[in-house]
Amino acid sequence: MNEAMFDYDRGGELGIRQVGQLQEEGYSRRLFTYLTPGGVRRAAEIFSPVGEGPFAAILYVHWLAETPDANRTQFEGEALEMAKRGAVCLLVEAMWSERDWFIKRTQEEDYDNSVRQVIELRQAMDLLLSQPGVDAGRFAYVGHDFGAMYGTVTGAVDPRPTCYVLMAATPRFSDWYLYYPKLEGDARQAFIDKMGEIDPITYVARLSPRPVFFQFATDDEHVSKERAVEFSGAAGDPKKIGWYEARHELNEEAKKDRMAWVIEQLGL
Numbered sequence: 001m002n003e004a005m006f007d008y009d010r011g012g013e014l015g016i017r018q019v020g021q022l023q024e025e026g027y028s029r030r031l032f033t034y035l036t037p038g039g040v041r042r043a044a045e046i047f048s049p050v051g052e053g054p055f056a057a058i059l060y061v062h063w064l065a066e067t068p069d070a071n072r073t074q075f076e077g078e079a080l081e082m083a084k085r086g087a088v089c090l091l092v093e094a095m096w097s098e099r100d101w102f103i104k105r106t107q108e109e110d111y112d113n114s115v116r117q118v119i120e121l122r123q124a125m126d127l128l129l130s131q132p133g134v135d136a137g138r139f140a141y142v143g144h145d146f147g148a149m150y151g152t153v154t155g156a157v158d159p160r161p162t163c164y165v166l167m168a169a170t171p172r173f174s175d176w177y178l179y180y181p182k183l184e185g186d187a188r189q190a191f192i193d194k195m196g197e198i199d200p201i202t203y204v205a206r207l208s209p210r211p212v213f214f215q216f217a218t219d220d221e222h223v224s225k226e227r228a229v230e231f232s233g234a235a236g237d238p239k240k241i242g243w244y245e246a247r248h249e250l251n252e253e254a255k256k257d258r259m260a261w262v263i264e265q266l267g268l
Contacts, residue, residue: 005115006157006158008123009037010123012035012037012123014035014127015034015035016033017032018032019032026050027080027083028047028050028083029046030046030048031044032044032046034127036119036123037116038119042120044124045076046089046128047076047083048088049083049088055086055133055135056087056138056266056267057089057128057129057136058090058139058141059121059125059139059142060074060090060091060143060147061092061121061142061143061144061148061151062074062091062097062144063144063168064101064146071093072092074091075089078142078255078258082262087140087266088133094121095120107181107191111194114153114198118153125158125160136160137162138267139160139161140162140163140262140265140266141163141165142165142167142262143167144168145168145222148167148168148200151166152164152204153203155203155206156203162210162265163211163213164207164210165261166212166214166215167215168217168220168222168249170231171199171201171204171234172196173199174195174196175227178191178192200231201230201231207235207236208236208237209237211240211265212239213239213241213261214228214231214240214241215244215258216243216244217245217246217248217250217251217254218243218245218246220248221247222248
């Protein structure tokens with residue numbers, strides 16, 4: 001694997017445009033847009049504690065779903081609570097934020113788009129860790145679905161996060177990218193082999209020795225128990241695995257456990 005493909009100009013222009021800012025008791029929130037290394041303008045939101053720090057950092061990356069929260073807003077409530085506890089939280093858009101993105105994409109684009117997404121997440125780390133008062137030694141990555149899968153690859157090539165929560169992730173990108181369009185025969189296998197070069201299961205062991213908390217659902221229509229066990233089993237130690245009586249979106253119990261684990265890891 002040539003990891004140089006995940007390199008980018010870390011001094012590139014962000015072109016930040018502030019949209020709005022709100023100050024509340026115990027925290028502030030700021031909505032803005034910025035330019036990715038590929039020239040795409042993304043929306044993002046930062047929740048910050050009141051004071052001068054040092055503050056922990058949390059990067060939240062959302063899931064893909066046919067729901068209103070399948071974008072940076074998924075973790076707003078969680079980020080608000082964590083900001084009150086002393087963490088600067090960044091919520092970013094991903095390439096799958098766009099409505100109908102999944103059915104508009106093609107398998108011919110998936111590999112290159114995946115590389116660009118990892119680069120975007122590395123840039124998001126830059127953005128988060130550049131915030132005033134942030135302690136880079138206390139940095140959690142929290143991702144759901146694709147957010148967890150791309151976070152695994154990103155963390156393997158860029159080890160700045162000090163702990164990870166990986167929610168409802170499957171070990172291989174082809175598990176989902178072959179839902180649509182359908183491929184058969186040699187073309188299908190060729191796609192699986194190509195994506196296998198950057199599959200999360202190829203990289204997850206490299207997150208160790210940084211702690212990882214895997215969260216899986218018992219009734220997940222997208223992540224079977226076999227896939228969940230395979231993926232988490234490929235990770236090194238230390239790791240924690242939580243199972244929840246839920247579907248792919250997980251539930252409030254998972255949220256409670258996730259927040260408690262991150263609080264403990266970051267010393268909030």
